[in-house]
Amino acid sequence: MDVVNTGDSRANLTKAHSEMFRGERLPIAPPYDEKPGTVLDLSLPAGTRSYIAFPSDPYRHEASMVREEQGWDHFWVLGWIEYKDDIGNLRRTGFCRRWSNDQQRFVSEGDSPYQYAD
Numbered sequence: 571m572d573v574v575n576t577g578d579s580r581a582n583l584t585k586a587h588s589e590m591f592r593g594e595r596l597p598i599a600p601p602y603d604e605k606p607g608t609v610l611d612l613s614l615p616a617g618t619r620s621y622i623a624f625p626s627d628p629y630r631h632e633a634s635m636v637r638e639e640q641g642w643d644h645f646w647v648l649g650w651i652e653y654k655d656d657i658g659n660l661r662r663t664g665f666c667r668r669w670s671n672d673q674q675r676f677v678s679e680g681d682s683p684y685q686y687a688d
Contacts, residue, residue: 581616589601
C-alpha cells in the first residue's frame with residue numbers, strides 16, 4: 571500500500587495494522603482498535619510517499635467473490651498507521667478502502683469512523 575505524508579513535517583512511522591473485511595456492511599466499531607500492530611521504522615519526509623507491504627491473506631472464496639460481484643457483499647482493507655511528528659507527538663491515522671467492481675480498484679470510504687487523523 572502506498573503511504574503518503576500530506577503533512578508539513580517529517581513523519582516517523584512506528585507501527586501499522588491492516589486487515590481485510592468482507593460483509594454486507596462494516597461493523598459499527600472498528601475491529602482493530604486494540605490490536606498491537608506491526609513495528610515499523612520508516613521516516614517519511616513531508617510531501618513524499620512510500621510503499622508499505624501490509625500482511626494480508628490473498629485467498630478469496632469463490633462464493634464470496636460472487637456475492638461481491640452481485641453487490642450483496644463488499645470487500646474492504648482497513649487499518650491504522652501510527653507515527654511521531656517532528657516534535658515527538660504520537661499520532662494515528664485510520665484508513666478504509668472498499669473494492670469497487672466498477673473501477674477495479676480500492677476506493678476511499680470517505681467520511682466514516684474508520685477514516686481519521688489525530
